Amino acid sequence: MRTRVPAAIAAGLLALTGALTACGSGSAPSPPSGVDGLVVPTPDPEPADFVAAIDNPWLPLAPGTRWEYADEATGQPALVLTVEAGPEVAGIATTTLVRTPAEGAEVRDHYAQDRAGNVWWLGRVGAWQAGVSGAQAGLAMPARPRFGDGFRTALAPGASEVATVRALGEEVTVPLATYDRTLELEVADAAGESRTEVYARGVGLVRTDRLALVGVEEPR
Incomplete structure (x- = not known):
């Protein structure tokens, strides 16, 4: 069932506009959702609402892409992100983003894009999956983010986060390049800790806290 449900908006956060898909009719949304007419997180995403490729310009995830990041203070290699085809989750074909830090364990996250261009x-892997034990899919990146928008990225054990758009169009310089078509998110978790993520349009993540982009390899 695909009943459109007005989203609950937390105080101080604005709503996204536009016709958005990929919502289910299960439980009431957990505030803040930040999206009009869309339940975020969604307890029952509809497979028919999703497309095969993730080409959201803020979070493009083409299999074979590789991003390299270094510590801005020391210049030392700190993180590598790679993209590969993912498994089916809740009946939806996914794309997997693999995070490999210089120190620490590999982390594998599954994403999918709906027909409106929103990435969920x-x-x-090893932590939670939408539709299992009450975990719900959250909005990783809206198709058209606006300053002040807020949205829950997931609702699951250890993955209850809220992202807020703090800036758009600021000039940002990292070791690889200078970007002026940017999006800055503040992501806060249930423990009250937060991080800053900066995305460049057409590139993806270019900075997160102390780590900055030093190289990109795109699939041939």
């Missing part, structure tokens, strides 16, 4: 986070 559907699970993390």
Whole structure:
């Protein structure tokens, strides 16, 4: 069932506009959702609402892409992100983003894009998966983010986060390049800790806290 449900908006957060899909009719949305007419997180995403490729310009995830990041203070390699085809989650074909830090364990997250261009986070290997044990898919990246928008990225054990758009169009310089078509998110978790993520249009993540982009390899 695909009943459109007005989203609950938390105080101080604005709503996204436009016709958005990929909502289910299960439980009431957990505020803040930040999206009009869309339940975020969604307890029952509809497979028919999703497309095969993730080409959202803020979070493009083409299999074979590789991003490299270094510590801005020391210049030392710190993180590599790679993209590969993912498994089916809740009946939806996913794309997997693999995070490999210089120190620490590999993390694998599953994403999918709906027909409106919104990217959803559907699970993390070994931690949670949408539709299992009450975990719900959250909005990883809206198709058209606006300053002040807020949205829950997931609702699952250890993955209850809220993202807020703090800036758009600021000039940002990282070791690889200078970008002026940018999006800055503040992501806060249930423990009250937060991080800053900066995305460049057409590139993806270019900075997160102390880590900055030093190289990109796109699939041939």
